[in-house]
Amino acid sequence: MLRGLYSAASGLTSQQRRHDTITNNIANIETAGYKQTTTPLRSFNDMLLSLTGVDSNQPKTIGTWTGNVFAEESLTYHLQGDVTQTNNRNDFAIISNIAVDGLAFDQSGKAVGAxxxxxxxxxxxxxxxxxxGELRYTRGGQFSVNSEGYLTTSTGDYVLGTNNEPIILPAGVSIDELILTxxxxxxxxxxxDTGLQLLISRIDNPYLLVREGDGKFRLAEGTAAAIDDADAVEVRQGYIEHSNVDITQASVDLMAALRAYEANQKVVQFYDTTLQKTANEIGRIG
Incomplete structure (x- = not known):
């Protein structure tokens, strides 16, 4: 009996986390360059099928079985968001569609090799x-110039040039006078020519990026390479990239998470009533 109670309780926790993730996406729908996250739900954490040892006649220890649901990670969708013209020279947007020979990517940005x-x-x-002094990566291109003449993000981080140094504007030149080629x-x-060039980094596996907040990511493994002319990447001045959150799908997912939470809540209430009867009525009869 308690196994079902624990399963329902894990469902409550998982749906609560899923709900929090979706509401965070909705709250950032107007944040430039924001990449939506999702919380996958997983079951059978002992990986029953993969441990059955079908290629061996020897018995294999599988471990304890669990019917619980787990929401232990958040995945980020790094796909392109819509780009809108602002006519503000401080705004920059990346339009990226990098191809890989022999692969056709689906709408989620995933492909399966040979x-x-x-x-x-x-x-x-x-x-x-x-x-x-640590490197970070962002798609939020709403830049400004600080009091020392450095080009910075909205959170004060320095924007780097191709020389791997922070970009500082020449004396007497404002950002309104600059044009991006x-x-x-x-x-x-x-x-x-000011001798300044934006450093745009290519992340071969964007799922190695770790979200840090404020639209910034750090690379967990390996290093990023500078974009070369062969990559299908364009940077537009006077444009911003909106978040890639689909508000319609987010609303549907939010309602589904709420309904699943309510269903698990009713299961917990059912077990609570059953345990109460077991303790108070069956025990009294005995």
Whole structure:
């Protein structure tokens, strides 16, 4: 009996986390460059089928069985969001559609190679540096210039150039005078080259990125490479990339999580009533 109670309780916890994830996505629907997250639900954590040892005649220990539901991780969808023109020279948006030879990516940015290996579509990110000098990656391109002339993000991180140094504007030049060229160089409206070029990093497996908040990610493993001319990446000045949250689907998922939570709640109430009768009525008869 208690096994069912524990299963329902794990369902409550999992649906609560799923609900929190969806509401966070909805709250950030107007955040430039925001990438939505999802909370996958998993069961049979002992991986019963994979441990049955079908290629062996020897018995294999499977371990304890559980019917609980787990929501132990959050996955981020790194797909392209809609791009809107703002006519603000401080705004920059990345449009990325990097191809990989021999692979056709689906709408989720995933493809399966010839050997059955799952491959994710590479993505492009602005490269920034935080106050501790650590590299971070973001698609939030709403930049500004601080009092020292450095190009910074909305949270104060330094935007890096192709020399891996923070971009600092030439004396007497404002960002309103700068024009971004097709090869991501910053030139003045008079056509003078400032020697500045935005560093756009290619992340071959975006699922190695770890979310840190404020639209920033850090790379958990390996290093990022600078975008080259062969990559299908464009940076537009005077545009912003909206979040890639689908408000219609998010609303449906939110309602589904609520209904699943209520169903598990009723199961817990049922077991509570049953245990109460067991303790108070059956025990008294004995």
């Amino acid at each position: 050997n059955g290996e799952v491959v994710f579509q590479p993505q492009a990110y602005f490269t920034v540096q935080n106050a501790q 097709s090869d991501r160089r910053l030139v003045t409206s008079a056509g003078n």
